[in-house]
Amino acid sequence: MPLPFLTADRAFDAADDVALPYDDRDQWRRPYRPGPWRVGAAALMLLLASFVLFAAVIIVAAGSPSSAGVVFALAVVVIACALRLLRMGAWVSAHGVRHVSFFTTRTLAWREVASVRTVQQPVRWLGLPRTVQGQALLLVRQGRSAESMPALLTSHNSDFLARDGAFDRAADAVEAWADEYRGR
Template identity: 75%
Template sequence: MPLPFLTADRTFEAAFDTALPYDDRERWRRPYRPGPWRVGVAALMLLLASFVLFAAVATALTGSVPSAAVVLGAALVIIAAALRMLRMGVWVSGRGLRRTGFFATRTTPWARVVSVRTLQQPVRWLGLPRTVQGQALALVREDRRAEDTPPLLTSHTLDFLRRPAAFDRAADAVEAWAAEYGSGRD
């Protein structure tokens, strides 16, 4: 019996055999898939939001509309947080490199990118203050040093935890975009 979801994984990875497999280079794209940890946490948040939405309906049916509105607002905040968490990461296009965080998004045009390189250094584990030895994809801009900017990707985030091959593919893809569009060549 064919299992189409297994072949979809191979199709996605086959698309990365070439360095820049996209036709429309002006569209913002993430050159890697969100990791299973990130997707799992977002799924749990959406599951929690469904229970909160059910509580909002139950509260509204009991006649307490202002309380139901507060509970509905809490559910919408949980849904927005889950969706924003799924959007976090590094995005590339022909226009530049975009780092999307939970609260802020920063775009660096390719003209200001000197280099993008992989370094072996202490990195934050899951974004927490604890550091472990790992790999980081560092961005060097023409107006700053690599030490002044936080790494684009690390091997110990929700996307790449215990997936070193996925980190290597993502780092290679971002480096390929930088090599093609960046102002400085390594």
């Protein structure tokens, strides 16, 4: 079964000379692969869910279906969290840019975007409160306040930790999408 969210930038590997190599630009896509930290955390969560599901089967065999239902519901929540963890990141399409975090999703049309730029600033290390000096891809909204959204990508999040080249390619790809569609 193909998992398109794990192979998002295969087209970028094949066509380095083309900034936007996708044929269907109306479809939301992440212009980079999820990093090893994110995939590893999701794999551990799915492993935990398999043990919890096995425990639910044992509880049903022991004759307590109501308790098994609670344990099964817990496994479903863990699986949903693992899938949401894999969906997190910046997504682009011809319609705009979407920033997916664990609990919220923010979508901006390209006409609402004033600029997309990479800056050096303190960034959170793996999303924890500790900050380190790194790079962040910032999106500034148009309007009276010209407010800035939280960083779309950082060089020290779970997708790009110790993968500076991948961060640069992803930031360039998002900036290319912005340059292509912001004026329309």
